[in-house]
Amino acid sequence: MPILEVQGITKRYGGLIAVNNVSFSVEKGEIVAVIGPNGAGKSTLFKLVSSFVPPTSGKVVYNGQTITGLPPHEVARRGLVRTFQETTIFKEMTALQNVIVAHHLRCSASSLGIYFASPKARADEVSFRDRATEILDYLGLGAVKRLQARNLPHGHLRALGIAIAMAAEPKLLLLDEPFAGMNLEETDAAVEMVRGIRERGVTVVLVEHDMSAVMRISDKIIVLNFGLKIAEGAPAEIQRNDAVVEAYLGRPDDELGH
Amino acid sequence: MLLNGVVLAVNYALIALGITLIFSIMNILNFAHGQMFMIGGFVVYYLYGLFGVNYFASLVAVVAVLGVIGWCFEKFFFQRMRKMATREENSMLLAVGTALLLENLALSFFGEKQRGVPPVVSGVFKIGDAFLPAGRLLVMVLALVLIVGLLLFVQYTKLGRALRALAQDREVTYLMGVNVDRIAALGFALGAALAGLAGGLLMTVFGINSGVGTVYSIKAFIMIMIGGAGIVPGAILGAVVLGFAEAIGYALLPGSITYLLIFVGLIVFLLFRPQGLMGKPWG
Amino acid sequence: MDQATDNRCPATAGEAGGSLFSWQALGFTGFLLLVFVGVPVTFGRLPYFITVLTNAAVLSFISLGVWITFSIGRMNLAQGAFALVGGYVTAILATRYGISFWVCLPLSGLVSAVLGALIGWPMLRLKGVYFAMTTLSLTEAIRLLALNGGDVTKGATGIVNVPPPGTIWIFGRMVVPPFSSADPMPYYFLAAGMLALGLVAVWRLSNSRLGWVFRSLRQNEDLATSIGINVAKYRVMAFSLCCFMAGTGGAFFVAFQQNIYPSTYTVADSVNFLLYCFLGGLDYLFGPIVGAFLLVISFELLHAIQDYQALIYGALMIFCMLCLPNGILSLRLRRFDGRRNPKA
Numbered sequence: 001m002p003i004l005e006v007q008g009i010t011k012r013y014g015g016l017i018a019v020n021n022v023s024f025s026v027e028k029g030e031i032v033a034v035i036g037p038n039g040a041g042k043s044t045l046f047k048l049v050s051s052f053v054p055p056t057s058g059k060v061v062y063n064g065q066t067i068t069g070l071p072p073h074e075v076a077r078r079g080l081v082r083t084f085q086e087t088t089i090f091k092e093m094t095a096l097q098n099v100i101v102a103h104h105l106r107c108s109a110s111s112l113g114i115y116f117a118s119p120k121a122r123a124d125e126v127s128f129r130d131r132a133t134e135i136l137d138y139l140g141l142g143a144v145k146r147l148q149a150r151n152l153p154h155g156h157l158r159a160l161g162i163a164i165a166m167a168a169e170p171k172l173l174l175l176d177e178p179f180a181g182m183n184l185e186e187t188d189a190a191v192e193m194v195r196g197i198r199e200r201g202v203t204v205v206l207v208e209h210d211m212s213a214v215m216r217i218s219d220k221i222i223v224l225n226f227g228l229k230i231a232e233g234a235p236a237e238i239q240r241n242d243a244v245v246e247a248y249l250g251r252p253d254d255e256l257g258h
Numbered sequence: 259m260l261l262n263g264v265v266l267a268v269n270y271a272l273i274a275l276g277i278t279l280i281f282s283i284m285n286i287l288n289f290a291h292g293q294m295f296m297i298g299g300f301v302v303y304y305l306y307g308l309f310g311v312n313y314f315a316s317l318v319a320v321v322a323v324l325g326v327i328g329w330c331f332e333k334f335f336f337q338r339m340r341k342m343a344t345r346e347e348n349s350m351l352l353a354v355g356t357a358l359l360l361e362n363l364a365l366s367f368f369g370e371k372q373r374g375v376p377p378v379v380s381g382v383f384k385i386g387d388a389f390l391p392a393g394r395l396l397v398m399v400l401a402l403v404l405i406v407g408l409l410l411f412v413q414y415t416k417l418g419r420a421l422r423a424l425a426q427d428r429e430v431t432y433l434m435g436v437n438v439d440r441i442a443a444l445g446f447a448l449g450a451a452l453a454g455l456a457g458g459l460l461m462t463v464f465g466i467n468s469g470v471g472t473v474y475s476i477k478a479f480i481m482i483m484i485g486g487a488g489i490v491p492g493a494i495l496g497a498v499v500l501g502f503a504e505a506i507g508y509a510l511l512p513g514s515i516t517y518l519l520i521f522v523g524l525i526v527f528l529l530f531r532p533q534g535l536m537g538k539p540w541g
Numbered sequence: 542m543d544q545a546t547d548n549r550c551p552a553t554a555g556e557a558g559g560s561l562f563s564w565q566a567l568g569f570t571g572f573l574l575l576v577f578v579g580v581p582v583t584f585g586r587l588p589y590f591i592t593v594l595t596n597a598a599v600l601s602f603i604s605l606g607v608w609i610t611f612s613i614g615r616m617n618l619a620q621g622a623f624a625l626v627g628g629y630v631t632a633i634l635a636t637r638y639g640i641s642f643w644v645c646l647p648l649s650g651l652v653s654a655v656l657g658a659l660i661g662w663p664m665l666r667l668k669g670v671y672f673a674m675t676t677l678s679l680t681e682a683i684r685l686l687a688l689n690g691g692d693v694t695k696g697a698t699g700i701v702n703v704p705p706p707g708t709i710w711i712f713g714r715m716v717v718p719p720f721s722s723a724d725p726m727p728y729y730f731l732a733a734g735m736l737a738l739g740l741v742a743v744w745r746l747s748n749s750r751l752g753w754v755f756r757s758l759r760q761n762e763d764l765a766t767s768i769g770i771n772v773a774k775y776r777v778m779a780f781s782l783c784c785f786m787a788g789t790g791g792a793f794f795v796a797f798q799q800n801i802y803p804s805t806y807t808v809a810d811s812v813n814f815l816l817y818c819f820l821g822g823l824d825y826l827f828g829p830i831v832g833a834f835l836l837v838i839s840f841e842l843l844h845a846i847q848d849y850q851a852l853i854y855g856a857l858m859i860f861c862m863l864c865l866p867n868g869i870l871s872l873r874l875r876r877f878d879g880r881r882n883p884k885a
């Protein structure tokens with residue numbers, strides 16, 4: 001059974017169809033990339049899958065259950081977590097605090113228990129702190145974990161965004177342009193990091209413009225153009241696909257692979 | 259009744275346009291708008307009512323006084339706040355503070371009495387089987403002229419274009435070499451002057467006292483909430499809705515029930531359409 | 542330096558026992574001593590001054606609620622409305638049904654909190670100026686409701702002659718003596734007690750995970766949602782806590798002044814609660830308390846210059862805001878920052 005099945009999902013904004021009847025599925029343990037020119041509807045697709053915006057039609061099946069119509073925090077609770085295209089962090093907390101707060105789903109204490117610092121709540125917080133430290137170390141943020149998040153350099157901010165998502169213990173992680181604004185070296189490190197996330201048993205779907213990274217990392221690629229899925233397949237197939245090449249032709253700045 | 263609605267709507271539009279102007283340019287909700295309205299009324303009271311200055315000259319004085327107040331607010335208060343504040347709420351809270359300052363100022367200098375002025379023109383027009391005092395007609399026509407003038411000004415003059423550019427995108431306007439701070443101060447002055455003018459006009463119909471500031475601020479808020487904050491046609495629409503709702507309500511219902519209903523209606527309305535009638539949906 | 546930042550992490554919530562001996566706790570003990578021993582000994586014979594302090598204490602208690610809504614990133618201008626609701630609940634229950642003030646006090650808070658949750662649920666979806674404007678409308682709406690409430694609220698005449706709080710007996714012993722309008726001292730102790738309790742409660746809140754969740758809502762609601770935080774639930778929780786404080790505060794003032802009118806809390810009051818927080822500093826728990834005491838006391842001191850009292854008060858306030866746009870307490874922070882965190 002695939003972990004994610006998107007069935008004919010469509011989103012209209014007034015006259016504009018941002019995502020048009022898109023279907024695909026993702027198997028457990030895969031890394032799947034969604035590519036397409038600017039405005040193709042990639043981010044909108046992520047928002048639909050994570051239930052942040054309701055679809056005009058179609059549905060999303062996750063782990064065999066339809067999650068369309070559930071509130072987004074509920075979807076996150078079931079292990080489907082997204083990151084954001086724009087840098088999105090809690091600016092006025094330190095990196096460590098960001099990740100500790102993000103452990104929210106793992107709280108076993110009730111609100112009252114938390115308020116009165118019940119033994120359970122205390123144990124929670126101690127373990128969250130350890131786990132947060134571990135996640136930050138793993139993502140290479142150990143050295144800056146006590147800095148205010150707003151003061152972190154850009155590369156670290158993107159990693160922190162992923163660290164926050166990881167803290168929510170996703171089974172399926174949607175990464176929106178995780179390598180944006182990174183130089184070659186940073187991208188290489190980040191690619192390794194995403195692989196590592198998969199090794200931890202997390203299925204990853206990512207949107208990315210950096211084609212060389214996409215080609216290296218993904219098991220499967222889905223191509224969107226003007227909201228429509230125009231191709232799907234292994235990286236090598238996609239590179240040879242005429243429709244894909246055509247979609248990118250008008251945009252010489254987007255190199256397709258090598 | 260409906261004629262009253264028109265008179266109100268036109269003047270409210272003046273208020274709503276002023277607050278919209280300030281909101282769209284500075285992204286500040288001018289809490290002191292009603293207080294500016296009230297000061298405009300008092301300027302007319304003193305010049306025209308007490309010293310017998312020509313009514314139109316008094317209105318010019320209103321523009322001058324409120325223009326200076328608005329300009330100073332932006333120049334000395336808000337620009338400073340924007341540079342120093344660590345939380346974005348702080349500018350909004352400063353706006354609340356300025357409202358209190360103006361109100362206390364008025365209380366200290368003008369006292370608490372209700373003030374009125376003799377009508378500018380006398381006579382009554384009969385339209386259909388309704389009567390419209392000439393004073394109200396004058397107020398309506400003046401307000402209409404001002405609104406049209408303002409819209410033309412914003413649309414076609416250089417300064418107007420700069421204001422619109424600023425409302426669209428602060429950064430870009432700055433990069434284009436426009437002196438953003440100066441334009442913003444002028445915009446604030448203009449918005450304040452509009453509030454004052456509305457005060458100077460409605461003063462001849464309803465009179466004024468130091469306490470009305472908050473009432474008119476709230477009216478201004480209602481209008482922009484109905485229409486959508488920062489949107490010019492929305493402001494006018496909001497004014498029309500509020501003006502007629504008020505005129506009809508006051509004619510049919512006892513005193514304060516009208517406003518109770520307006521508030522309840524407004525809150526329910528916002529729950530379904532938080533961005534107002536003409537605003538863009540968020541997110 | 543590590544220690545300093547650590548104190549602000551939720552993980553230390555578990556070590557609350559340890560932080561009992563922290564500076565915060567020491568400061569709080571000092572505060573208690575001052576309020577319950579220092580003030581009564583010094584000003585005990587000045588009923589006027591005691592009355593002013595009582596006012597300031599409960600006003601800051603109510604503003605503390607507004608501070609909670611600031612912590613979730615909402616500018617709440619409805620606090621006056623909920624204080625009015627709480628006040629009317631106490632006034633009606635006490636005059637009509639003869640229910641003891643000591644029952645009415647928490648009950649008023651509860652009614653306000655439930656009402657706040659009901660209204661807040663949909664209203665909290667609004668943000669920024671929209672939320673501010675809508676809550677402002679709510680303050681006006683509730684006032685008009687009281688004005689048109691017919692027999693229930695007695696309209697503009699208000700409800701007068703509300704009995705003062707009565708005696709509390711426990712096992713035949715008199716624990717709390719009866720209050721009388723002639724002596725403000727018992728009211729003062731009650732007000733100070735409420736404030737101290739409120740402070741501890743909100744301090745606990747803001748240092749627990751709940752406080753951190755609230756802060757995360759202020760900083761980014763979408764991100765909070767994405768990590769599984771039920772944003773709507775916590776928003777409503779914060780808002781109804783805030784309303785609870787408004788309700789109990791309103792109930793106190795009814796007992797203190799023995800009357801309530803629709804105009805007891807107007808937009809101006811809602812605005813004042815906000816300004817107390819702002820003046821003290823939005824980022825500090827003690828902000829609303831510092832702000833409220835300073836403004837209330839300075840307003841009374843300016844009483845001497847009658848005519849220009851309001852004017853100078855307004856000017857002073859603006860002056861304060863401009864000099865310290867992040868609140869009076871930001872002065873202290875700047876000093877500590879220089880020492881603890883030279884990098885920042």
Ligand SMILES: Nc1ncnc2c1ncn2[C@@H]1O[C@H](COP(=O)(O)OP(=O)(O)OP(=O)(O)O)[C@@H](O)[C@H]1O
Nearest residue numbers: 013018036037038039040041042043044045085541
């Ligand atoms: N809330 C919205 N309201 C109206 N139109 C929207 C909204 N969100 C997205 N759109 C439109 O939908 C289309 C797809 O947007 P989307 O952000 O999904 O593109 P994208 O593929 O992520 O592009 P990019 O590569 O630039 O991130 C765009 O034309 C955009 O303008």
Ligand SMILES: [Mg+2]
Nearest residue numbers: 042043044085
């Ligand atoms: Mg995108």
